[in-house]
Amino acid sequence: MYQLLLTNRYLASRLTPLLAVAAVALCVALVIVVVSVMSGFLNMVQSSGRTLMGDVIISYPVRGIPYYDDLVERLEANEIVAAATPAIETWGLLRMPYPEGDAKESVKVQVWGIEPEGFAQVTSYLESLQWTKPPKEVIRHLLLDVIDSNANTLIAALDGPTRAALLQHTAPDSVAGMSADEIETLAVQLDNPAWDVRLRIVALEGVDAFRSTVNDAVWEAVVEVDPRLGPGTPTLEAGATLMRDGREGIVTGLHVSDANRRGSEGQTVIARDGYWWLPRFDVTLTTLPIDARGGILEPESISLPVANEYAAGVYLIDQTRVFVPIDLVQDITHLDEARLVDPDDPTTVIGTHPARATMVLVRGQDGVHPTQLRGVVDRIYDEFASAHGASFTPPPQRGLSPGLGIRTWEEQNASFIAPVQKERQLMQTLFSIIYVVCGALIVAIFWAIVYEKTRDIGILRSIGAPRSGIVMIFLLYGLVVSVLGSVAGVGLGWFVTTNVGSIHDGLSDPPLWPAWLLIGAGVALLAGGIITGRRRRMLPLLLGSYAMVACIAVAVGVILLRESGGMTIWDPSVYYFDEVPDQVDWREAITTAIGAVIASVIAASIPAARAADIDPVRALRYE
Amino acid sequence: MSDLVLSARGLARTYHLDRVDVPVLKDCSLDVEDGEWVAILGASGSGKSTLLHLLGALDRPDAGTVHIGGMELSRASQRQLDRVRAGQVGFVFQFYHLLPELTVLENSMLPAHMPGGVGASEGRRRALDLLERFALGDRLGHRPRELSGGERQRTALARALVNAPRVLLADEPTGNLDATTGAAILDVLSDLHRDGLTMVTVTHDQTIASRADRVLELTGGRLQLDDEAAEGADSKAVVESRRP
Ligand SMILES: Nc1ncnc2c1ncn2[C@@H]1O[C@H](COP(=O)(O)OP(=O)(O)O)[C@@H](O)[C@H]1O
Ligand SMILES: [Mg+2]
Numbered sequence: 001m002y003q004l005l006l007t008n009r010y011l012a013s014r015l016t017p018l019l020a021v022a023a024v025a026l027c028v029a030l031v032i033v034v035v036s037v038m039s040g041f042l043n044m045v046q047s048s049g050r051t052l053m054g055d056v057i058i059s060y061p062v063r064g065i066p067y068y069d070d071l072v073e074r075l076e077a078n079e080i081v082a083a084a085t086p087a088i089e090t091w092g093l094l095r096m097p098y099p100e101g102d103a104k105e106s107v108k109v110q111v112w113g114i115e116p117e118g119f120a121q122v123t124s125y126l127e128s129l130q131w132t133k134p135p136k137e138v139i140r141h142l143l144l145d146v147i148d149s150n151a152n153t154l155i156a157a158l159d160g161p162t163r164a165a166l167l168q169h170t171a172p173d174s175v176a177g178m179s180a181d182e183i184e185t186l187a188v189q190l191d192n193p194a195w196d197v198r199l200r201i202v203a204l205e206g207v208d209a210f211r212s213t214v215n216d217a218v219w220e221a222v223v224e225v226d227p228r229l230g231p232g233t234p235t236l237e238a239g240a241t242l243m244r245d246g247r248e249g250i251v252t253g254l255h256v257s258d259a260n261r262r263g264s265e266g267q268t269v270i271a272r273d274g275y276w277w278l279p280r281f282d283v284t285l286t287t288l289p290i291d292a293r294g295g296i297l298e299p300e301s302i303s304l305p306v307a308n309e310y311a312a313g314v315y316l317i318d319q320t321r322v323f324v325p326i327d328l329v330q331d332i333t334h335l336d337e338a339r340l341v342d343p344d345d346p347t348t349v350i351g352t353h354p355a356r357a358t359m360v361l362v363r364g365q366d367g368v369h370p371t372q373l374r375g376v377v378d379r380i381y382d383e384f385a386s387a388h389g390a391s392f393t394p395p396p397q398r399g400l401s402p403g404l405g406i407r408t409w410e411e412q413n414a415s416f417i418a419p420v421q422k423e424r425q426l427m428q429t430l431f432s433i434i435y436v437v438c439g440a441l442i443v444a445i446f447w448a449i450v451y452e453k454t455r456d457i458g459i460l461r462s463i464g465a466p467r468s469g470i471v472m473i474f475l476l477y478g479l480v481v482s483v484l485g486s487v488a489g490v491g492l493g494w495f496v497t498t499n500v501g502s503i504h505d506g507l508s509d510p511p512l513w514p515a516w517l518l519i520g521a522g523v524a525l526l527a528g529g530i531i532t533g534r535r536r537r538m539l540p541l542l543l544g545s546y547a548m549v550a551c552i553a554v555a556v557g558v559i560l561l562r563e564s565g566g567m568t569i570w571d572p573s574v575y576y577f578d579e580v581p582d583q584v585d586w587r588e589a590i591t592t593a594i595g596a597v598i599a600s601v602i603a604a605s606i607p608a609a610r611a612a613d614i615d616p617v618r619a620l621r622y623e
Numbered sequence: 624m625s626d627l628v629l630s631a632r633g634l635a636r637t638y639h640l641d642r643v644d645v646p647v648l649k650d651c652s653l654d655v656e657d658g659e660w661v662a663i664l665g666a667s668g669s670g671k672s673t674l675l676h677l678l679g680a681l682d683r684p685d686a687g688t689v690h691i692g693g694m695e696l697s698r699a700s701q702r703q704l705d706r707v708r709a710g711q712v713g714f715v716f717q718f719y720h721l722l723p724e725l726t727v728l729e730n731s732m733l734p735a736h737m738p739g740g741v742g743a744s745e746g747r748r749r750a751l752d753l754l755e756r757f758a759l760g761d762r763l764g765h766r767p768r769e770l771s772g773g774e775r776q777r778t779a780l781a782r783a784l785v786n787a788p789r790v791l792l793a794d795e796p797t798g799n800l801d802a803t804t805g806a807a808i809l810d811v812l813s814d815l816h817r818d819g820l821t822m823v824t825v826t827h828d829q830t831i832a833s834r835a836d837r838v839l840e841l842t843g844g845r846l847q848l849d850d851e852a853a854e855g856a857d858s859k860a861v862v863e864s865r866r867p
Contacts, residue, residue: 466705
């Protein structure tokens with residue numbers, strides 16, 4: 001087919017068609033990047049709705065559901081229910097350990113009282129726990145904490161050689177030239193030995209230095225005080241059980257503490273070189289219990305050791321939610337079991353208020369759709385409610401108690417998910433304009449090509465090419481250009497999307513080498529410009545100087561960006577998540593590519609029709 | 624009458640400029656027999672190209688008829704006209720009109736791909752034969768811009784002949800060439816004529832006319848027998864006297 005031959009040659013021998021290919025590629029890549037990030041965002045929103053939540057949520061805020069243990073049992077008896085667990089949600093103030101001094105910071109938190117084992121069955125709680133072991137930079141602080149709080153125990157465990165070593169280590173001048181025996185004797189007889197200070201000094205040099213200086217008895221004493229310094233994963237277990245040092249503890253979201261920052265490689269950086277690692281400290285949780293009539297009761301405060309931190313990946317959650325044992329929350333919200341007394345005679349107990357939970361979270365077996373699960377939960381709940389209907393404090397009934405909700409996680413998060421869905425739709429609609437842009441570019445570029453090829457078209461007609469044959473040339477040409485452009489665009493879109501994290505990090509902490517590279521390129525262009533300038537050619541000179549100015553401007557931009565501390569486009573506090581989505585939405589990518597091809601071919605038909613209408617006699621008349 | 628390849632009757636063609644009508648052809652009639660070489664002489668602007676375009680089905684007359692191989696062009700559909708241009712006539716132009724992106728071989732094969740052409744494989748065979756014959760056998764892969772004027776015109780000639788047309792229409796085929804190269808092209812044309820090719824050449828150059836079987840003159844939009852040119856010896860003497 002001669003059209004194919006011509007298309008092929010036109011493509012290879014001209015710059016203009018490459019321009020068209022680039023235009024299509026850029027359009028396609030732009031849509032792919034934007035829509036992929038949006039889709040990824042939506043996916044994250046949706047799947048995040050599920051983390052730390054389960055598939056179906058029964059909720060009855062404030063007053064809570066009584067006999068929830070029975071409800072959980074009934075739910076778990078059903079074969080499509082994998083697990084169920086109660087929880088209480090309330091609000092509170094968390095007094096942080098920082099800053100130094102008396103005036104501490106407080107943050108508003110959403111408190112979830114949970115049964116950690118059950119909660120871990122229903123949600124991905126365990127996987128979300130941040131610390132398996134204390135991070136390296138924290139260990140020294142933990143060691144110093146132990147020395148501070150348990151100095152006497154440690155000093156009691158010191159043996160002679162360790163004392164001698166400590167002395168030698170902390171006051172080398174005073175023992176200069178003495179034998180080992182002499183030093184040991186001196187160490188034992190020391191007037192004011194200040195062993196705790198000496199231990200601190202060694203500890204400051206690091207755990208390894210400390211460990212190699214002290215005797216085993218001292219180290220065992222240290223590990224006994226803080227097992228997190230020893231073997232195993234006591235930090236993780238503390239989070240999993242909500243217990244630290246034998247006390248009930250709290251697990252806070254990674255961004256509840258201002259001390260945690262995201263590092264340039266996505267790692268968590270703890271302020272003051274690990275000093276403000278929250279699981280070192282206790283925090284104070286204060287809640288305002290609300291009574292059955294909605295009145296506010298006395299505030300309740302409780303001091304809790306931080307057992308661990310968690311990261312659900314959803315900024316909004318990681319920034320506000322904390323987990324504590326359910327019985328603690330029941331206590332402070334007055335949802336615990338209580339005796340019911342005769343109002344006329346407070347000494348007569350007429351019954352008990354059972355403990356209550358404001359939520360029961362349910363996880364279905366793998367493959368069970370949340371909507372199907374919700375149907376089952378509805379039915380089980382009704383049975384449960386009627387079974388306890390005659391009790392003194394009956395559970396709320398569906399249809400009768402407006403506050404009661406049995407929802408899938410999607411429904412529960414609808415207010416959160418729906419706007420993102422709408423946004424994505426809006427984006428998709430707005431970006432379908434890209435087809436128009438693509439088409440317009442093709443029309444303009446092809447129009448110019450037809451103009452340039454007028455004589456050739458006349459020649460083809462003179463040797464017998466029908467109009468349809470001429471139309472075919474340009475349609476084919478449009479097809480080839482747009483397919484090449486789409487493929488390149490998909491490639492570019494894929495590259496940018498999958499590297500969006502590094503690109504983003506590059507922007508927020510720009511490296512210097514591109515600046516030097518660009519300045520080099522600018523200088524090279526300048527030199528080239530001076531050389532070609534002698535030939536007095538306008539276009540290369542102009543393009544060269546534009547490129548040079550652009551190179552240097554971008555280089556200066558990079559340097560300025562560095563100076564100003566980088567640019568953060570994806571601010572996690574604005575976008576809920578601490579990572580930019582980097583998965584290509586292939587369905588959208590393919591649709592976009594095909595759409596661009598269709599738009600281009602349709603657009604190409606306009607200049608193609610003009611080409612077919614060219615009068616061969618006129619086209620051939622002049623050279 | 625049976626061996627008429629080309630026959631035109633009462634051709635008229637008027638160009639319409641803004642408000643002025645330019646009647647270029649008024650009443651042109653012409654019969655070309657099989658194997659005949661007809662030369663049409665005319666001053667620049669006399670309408671020679673216009674006439675050739677009408678004869679070659681590239682343009683439609685305002686009045687008159689053209690028959691090629693028994694087909695009446697004014698009654699023919701656009702598709703039929705396309706096929707006539709592809710298979711029945713071969714055009715050669717003053718400015719060669721080769722496609723710059725294609726090689727010599729590809730240019731000369733191009734008409735074979737058209738509807739009504741001889742097809743790719745036959746076209747290739749014929750094109751190779753013709754190019755060999757025109758001494759372009761070692762230039763097959765060259766682009767037109769790498770060729771001299773004479774070589775370009777011989778490539779154009781090969782292209783015009785690749786579908787074995789009934790008639791070759793040549794519009795000032797030597798008009799853009801120096802005398803020697805032009806003479807070489809004329810030799811090629813004479814050669815083709817000897818082999819039985821029917822040709823109509825238009826020119827303002829007596830030299831071409833002198834080689835033709837019959838010379839017509841286009842003046843005032845009409846064709847008439849040219850007495851002067853008919854006496855070939857005389858005109859040859861005129862031309863030769865002009866050469867340095
Ligand atoms: N498309 C056109 N529109 C108007 N005038 C034309 C057009 N084509 C040719 N002419 C005029 O018609 C006359 C004949 O042109 P042409 O056939 O090219 O003559 P020749 O080939 O003998 O030089 C010229 O005067 C030319 O200016
Ligand atoms: Mg002419």
